[in-house]
Structure formats: C-alpha cells, structure tokens
Amino acid sequence: MARSALVCAMALALAGWASAAPIEIFGLKSDSGGLGGPFRILRYDVTANSFYDCGTIIGASTNLAMNASRRLFYMYPFPTFTLYQADLDSGNNLINQQVHDTLPPSLSIIDGFTIGPDQNLYMTGYGHSEIYRYIVGSGSGTVTTEVTLQGGGQSGDGSEYRSDLAFDPITGYLVGIGIAPGGVRRTLFQIPGNLVMNGVNDNYPWEYFGGNSSPWASPTFDLGNPANPGGPLGPNPDGVAFDFSTGALYLSGDGEKFSLWDRNNATLTYYIPDPGSGADTGMGFDLAFQQASNIPEPATAMLVVLGGSMLLRRRRYRA
Numbered sequence: 001m002a003r004s005a006l007v008c009a010m011a012l013a014l015a016g017w018a019s020a021a022p023i024e025i026f027g028l029k030s031d032s033g034g035l036g037g038p039f040r041i042l043r044y045d046v047t048a049n050s051f052y053d054c055g056t057i058i059g060a061s062t063n064l065a066m067n068a069s070r071r072l073f074y075m076y077p078f079p080t081f082t083l084y085q086a087d088l089d090s091g092n093n094l095i096n097q098q099v100h101d102t103l104p105p106s107l108s109i110i111d112g113f114t115i116g117p118d119q120n121l122y123m124t125g126y127g128h129s130e131i132y133r134y135i136v137g138s139g140s141g142t143v144t145t146e147v148t149l150q151g152g153g154q155s156g157d158g159s160e161y162r163s164d165l166a167f168d169p170i171t172g173y174l175v176g177i178g179i180a181p182g183g184v185r186r187t188l189f190q191i192p193g194n195l196v197m198n199g200v201n202d203n204y205p206w207e208y209f210g211g212n213s214s215p216w217a218s219p220t221f222d223l224g225n226p227a228n229p230g231g232p233l234g235p236n237p238d239g240v241a242f243d244f245s246t247g248a249l250y251l252s253g254d255g256e257k258f259s260l261w262d263r264n265n266a267t268l269t270y271y272i273p274d275p276g277s278g279a280d281t282g283m284g285f286d287l288a289f290q291q292a293s294n295i296p297e298p299a300t301a302m303l304v305v306l307g308g309s310m311l312l313r314r315r316r317y318r319a
Contacts, residue, residue, distance in 0.1 A: 022045065022047070024045055026287065027042050027252065028255075029041075029284075033255060035060075037061075038056050039056070039062070040053060042283045064286040072094075072288070073100065082099055083103055085100040086098075101141055102141055104141065108125055109127070112163050112164050114165040118197050122134075123165070124176060132144065146195075146196050146198075147201070148203050150206075152181075158184075159181045159183070160179040161176055163238045163240075164238055165240065166240040168190070169242050173191060173209075174190065177189075184227065187222070188216050190209045191204055215266035215267075232268050234253035234254065241288060244289060244291075247263065250287060258287075260272060
C-alpha cells in the first residue's frame, strides 16, 4: 500500500510538470499610441512566437500584472487609482472585467506594477522611490510602504525607482527599471525579495540588477531616456517581465521595442516584432507574466521524485 501511494505521488509530480502553464508574456497596447488609449492587452506566446489580441480593457491603464491564476490587474498611473481585474477565457479573451478597489491619491504617479510570489500587488512610481504593497482582495483601499531607496533622489545620488517591476524567478529579487545614480541613465535595479515582502519599511541602497559589478552597472549603459531617445528601448523604458521557466528577460519601451535580453551581459538579443508583418506590435506600456505562488521549484520536486525512486529500490532490495 505504501509503495502504491508513493508511486501515485511520483506520477502526480511528473504529470504536474507535463501540464506546466504556457510560457507567455502579456503587455498593454494603446490604440492611439499614447496615454489617451483606448488600451488593449496583447498576449505573446513564447513557444509559438505569436501574438494574440485579448481585447480592450474598460477604463484606461498603463500598469499591468498577473497572478498565479492568470487573473490580470491593471490601473491608470494618475490622478485617481482605480484598480481593475479581469480573467481570461479558454481562448485567452478578456472576461469578468470589474473594479477591484480604489487606492489612495497620495501615490502620485504609479509606473511600476507587479504581483509578488505572495500574490499581493507591489508598486512604485515617479519621485517617491518607494515600493508599496497592496493586499489583493482586502478591499482596504490602502497600501503600505515596504522599501525606501536609501541615498537616492535629488538630495542624494539622483537614483530613483521609476518604472515597471517584476520578481525574478531565478533569484527571487524584485527587479525594476530605474534612474541610475547620476540622475539620467535608465537601467535595472534589484531589491532582495525578502525585504520587499517582510511587512517592514526597510531602507535599501541602490543596487544594480545582477549586483553592483554587473554589466547593468556600467557607467556607459543606458536603456534610453528623454535625452537619449535613440537608446535600445527609446526615450521611455517601461516594461519588465521574465519567462518563469528559464528566467529569460523581456523589456520594452512605452508602446514599442518589445524585446528579449541577455540578462547576464546586459545586451539586446533581439526585438520581437509581429511575425507576419515585421512591424512593431506596439506592446509595451507595461509587461506582465504569470507570477507563481510560493511553491517548490522544479528542481526541488525532481529531488523528491528521485528520492522516491531510491526508496522504492531500497524496499525491493529488502524484500
């Protein structure tokens, strides 16, 4: 009986891997090309290299996030903060669009937005250099400050938490687009995930993605900024997402230049245009991907299965 139960557990684990979620990146597109919208959500299927129009959202939004159940959350960056939610049907079309909550006006301009492994919403925005948390489903209409950038801003080294956020599935760090020390260049920053989710407002100094000696920290590296519109993401770098299965990094500008990047070398791998026309899809006002819950990684699950196999062999040997 014990052996049968163990075999069933192993089979279920393997079946779970076989039925893994699709590898997909979602992004916002403005039909007008600007903040006026209307906005629609596009889905990029990484495996098939194809795009699908999921539909037009109600209201307007330049912030997008997705939880473990593939529920989407979106919100306009200012002046009021109406948080919407929507689901996807089996054909990846938007359904059940509705208001989730209204957040406080003290948030100023929100331009960074993601769901964490705890399935709560994390945000940042212009000028504040703080990471905020909203408890999804609480209906509280309130946020708490979880991290404050130490030594940044105009009174410091000029660094700023600025745009889109995403939790790195490899390291667990929160990664975002920010203004590097010096106050001009745009690059990626990171914050340890445990500091972001511990329920305490921690002061944390600027840290480049991959560490302060990584290529993202090069004094000549720039994703693009208003004074450097020819940068690889244009004048307004704005989207960050990861392939949850490999950690591959995707970035975008405001409604343009959706692209795959070499995360280790801070280099553009290639832009991802519409495969039919070769034109820019306009996807990129914000990016999102399915943020898994705090569950064992595939490597951990594999160890469980291997351990189970060894236990079965040991039982047979004793028999």
